[in-house]
Amino acid sequence: MMDSVIQLLTGLADSQVRAFRHTATFAAMKISSALVDVTLELVSVKDRNAKQLEAEKARLKQSSGTNEKLDVLIQKKNEVPDVRLKCISALLPLYDKQDVLVKLELFTNKFKDRLVSMVLDKDNEVGMKTCQLLTSIYRVFPSLLQLKDCVPIYELVYSNHRGLAVAAGEFLNTKVFQHSHRGRTATTTSSGGRSGMGDNAKLIQDLIQFYIEGECHDHATYLVDALIDTNPMIKDWQTMVDLLLSDEVESAESQLIEVLVCSVRQAATGEPPVGRSVVKRGAPSTKESRTLLEDRTRLSEVLIPALPKLLQKFIADRDKVANLISLPLNFQLDMYMAGRLEN
Structure with a gap:
């Protein structure tokens, strides 16, 4: 469309009629001035975008180091026993609070399998605390733990670690020896x-x-x-x-x-x-x-x-x-x- 307008104005600027010639020349100057303003604005936007792009690249480069730190944190969460021990220790007192038991039921159902697997944790202290936690869970939610969940705990009474065996024995007292x-x-x-x-x-x-x-x-x-x-x-x-x-x-x-x-x-x-x-x-x-x-x-x-x-x-x-x-x-x-x- 712009090409057609330019051709029209160019043709009118060569017209023998003075009014057409002056009007076409004036219109062409106005359009040229407007295009110059648009070009300046585009150049300004381009420069600004280039600066923002450089800033984002620098920020991404900096955040890559943070991602490495997050990876280390996740690795620690999975592999360092102290993290698991602190999590279980924080959960233990909650099952003695009547006002939060309703909220804990959904949480316990969701993570029951994970908790049961933690009684066999490679760190004996984590396994012992988990046995104590499952004993507390059984006291407040007796129908939650099935036989397949209890068998790994039963077997721990024969563990070489006495603290773990005693914790499993306390679960056995609560679950089996009810009197x-x-x-x-x-x-x-x-x-x-x-x-x-x-x-x-x-x-x-x-x-x-x-x-x-x-x-x-x-x-x-x-x-x-x-x-x-x-x-x-x-x-x-x-x-x-x-x-x-x-x-x-x-x-x-x-x-x-x-x-x-x-x-x-x-x-x-x-x-x-x-x-x-x-x-x-x-x-x-x-x-x-x-x-x-x-x-x-x-x-x-x-x-x-x-x-x-x-x-x-x-x-x-x-x-x-x-x-x-x-x-x-x-x-x-x-x-x-x-x-x-x-x-």
Whole structure:
């Protein structure tokens, strides 16, 4: 269109008619002036755009260093255990706050699989904290965790790391041994006292069934160590003896004897199983020494009169007898001598 206008004005500027010639010349000058203004504006815009482009290039070059830092941060988030540990530690107290539980339910459903996988974290501290977190989650959302979610935690009671095993044992107490606190009243509470065949008897049978189903033979000492500080049934030796002398656990007598022997040994010595890592400490404190003495006295009161009956019942089973005759190593033998003199 502009070409047509220029050709028209050029033709009119050569016209013999003065009015056409002057008008065409004036119009051509006006258009030329306008085009000059447009050209100047375009040059100005071009220069400004060039400066902005250079500034953006410089900014992108600078931000590339920031991206590298972000990559390092993401890498740390994925690989540094302290980051995962702090995240789990921050979540733990939230499940004790009733006012936020509704909001936490959606979050827990979304990240449940990730949390369950973290119990097997390569860092034992992260795994231990995650077990504690899942125990809190089960207390407030008992229907959320399925069996497949719980199995990895159950297996950790046999872990070489004691803190992780104890945390898994606490989850086991909460999920499986649901009457453990009521069972506390059934334990022996005084010298020579006898606990009943009530809640603890059922719990001990559940414990033996768990041990059998776990198929971790010869690892009863690890199971006992994981539960001995948190579940009183582990030291309910009277109920264990009563079960062995009865016919209620006929198919699981060997496993119950294993648990009994391991429980007696650890209660009397306070020593964890061989191969399970614990924080090295100095000599036992006064309270710990007193607890060991009380436990040793109580187990002696229960087992000294019961041992002959147990040996008589299982005299034909070599393995059971071999386990039972190791019990006197943990007795207060002066109590045995005193009992013989009284008789």
